[in-house]
Amino acid sequence: MPDRFCCAFCFGDANLRDNFIFDRSVGTGTCGYCGTAGVLLVRPMDLREAFEVVVGVYEIVDDGESLPTILRQDWALFTHPVMQDDAHAKELLADVLDSGDLVRKNFGPPAGYGTQSLTKWDDLRGEMMHGNRWFLRKEIDYDRLRYLFSLLIEDPSVLSTRWHRARILNDGTSYALEEMGAPPPRYAGHGRANPAGIPYLYLGSSPKTAVSEVRPHAVEAVGVAEFTIPELKAVDLRGPRERISPFGLEDDQVVQLLADIPFLERLGDELTRPVVPRSAPFEYVPSQHLCEFIKHCGYDGVVYRSSMSNGVNLALFHPKVASGIVVQRYAVQQVEVHVAVLT
Incomplete structure (x- = not known):
């Protein structure tokens, strides 16, 4: 045979x-x-x-x-x-x-398998939002977190070099290309990834994704700028289970990684889940803390799923590396709403 x-x-x-x-x-x-x-x-x-x-x-x-x-x-x-x-x-x-x-x-599951990571993160998340913001009583294993992020680096050649940012045109007047980048520090409000006063550049993988993220109303006009970015090193939180490999490790390392994956998936959810605008100032704190640590580790940005579309978002920590190409006007023709009964 x-x-x-x-x-x-x-x-x-x-x-x-x-x-x-x-x-x-x-x-x-x-x-x-x-x-x-x-x-x-x-x-x-x-x-x-x-x-x-x-x-x-x-x-x-x-x-x-x-x-x-x-x-x-x-x-x-x-x-x-x-x-x-x-x-x-x-x-x-x-x-x-x-x-x-x-x-x-x-x-x-492996014998003795179990993870406290999710419980610990939920406790940390609660403390950051409603307890102690800067000096936490609960410990974060930054060394382990640094290692886990190293397993989620997106290959620069896979990332698109062209990304988009949208701004609603409140009076119908288009923004100039130089006005489509990140805001100056004094105008930078809190975002999913950035604390207030520290501007990041939020980019979408397509014009539709970028427009969806600014939550426009139907018939509003939106300006969308196209940017090019150089090859960069970004942490990809879209699908940790698809990116992390168990091969080439010792058995105890495999078990530990298996326990860590749900935690990493939760971190990705922090950047993706919709947040009510009035609670954003404190709801965004955990994901801001996460992204500031990713930046501290030397990465250029973080890739995550869009909460408003099927596209991909990139939070760029150093906005000046992006080069604007052109601004185009778009008309929002329809906005979809999905509802579910609260239980």
């Missing part, structure tokens, strides 16, 4: 692709598992050691999840359309682990 090779698309993990499959590749061709053409191929067994550590942290239980399901839920593996069928993913895992018996078992 001829050898059957897999590829990085089977797994969907960038670290596995760059540091395991690339080094062990036997050449280029069509994947024998997911069918992707023109990709680096690797023998499944050559990935065995990397997978054994990850699989080994889970407990075998009768009422658990299948191995592909739990790896998909915890680490966003096997998201390729073919691999979303557990039968195909199990077939590949059986070849990787050289064990058809193991992949037929059900798995649960």
Whole structure:
């Protein structure tokens, strides 16, 4: 029987692709598992050691999840359309682990698994907003936070070089290009990422995203400026589970990362969730604290999901690196409202 090779698309993990499959590749061709053409191929067994550590942290239980399901839920593996069928993913895992018996078992969380990170963050969040803002009684593990942010750096080549900022035209008069950047410090109010008096430049990935963020009314006119930015180092809080890899770590490190991911997802939510304007001065404090620490760590900005559209936002800590290109006028034709019954 001829050898059957897999590829990085089977797994969907960038670290596995760059540091395991690339080094062990036997050449280029069509994947024998997911069918992707023109990709680096690797023998499944050559990935065995990397997978054994990850699989080994889970407990075998009768009422658990299948191995592909739990790896998909915890680490966003096997998201390729073919691999979303557990039968195909199990077939590949059986070849990787050289064990058809193991992949037929059900798995649960690691022994002793649990996280206090979310509880601690909720306590910190409450203290920042309503207790002590500058001298916190509750401790923040900044060293651990710094390490976790280092795992969420967006590849500069992946980030767009063109971004947009919108401003509502209150009297219909367009703003000049030089008026479309970040406000001067004395006019910089509080924002999701910036404390009052410290201007950041908030940019959207498209004109629609930028306009959505300023919450215009229908028929209002909006000016949208296009900016170019250089390659920069930004922390991406859109999807920590998709970005963090468990491969190449010791088993205790895998378990700790697994416990930290929900916390990082909560931090991303801090920048994304809608806030009632009247409570913004204190509701924004936790995300401002977070972004000031990201800036302190030497990053240029933070990438996060838009709360008003399906687009992406970038809070740029150093507005002067952005170069304005052009301003265009847009008319807001429709504003959608979604409601839900409060319980």
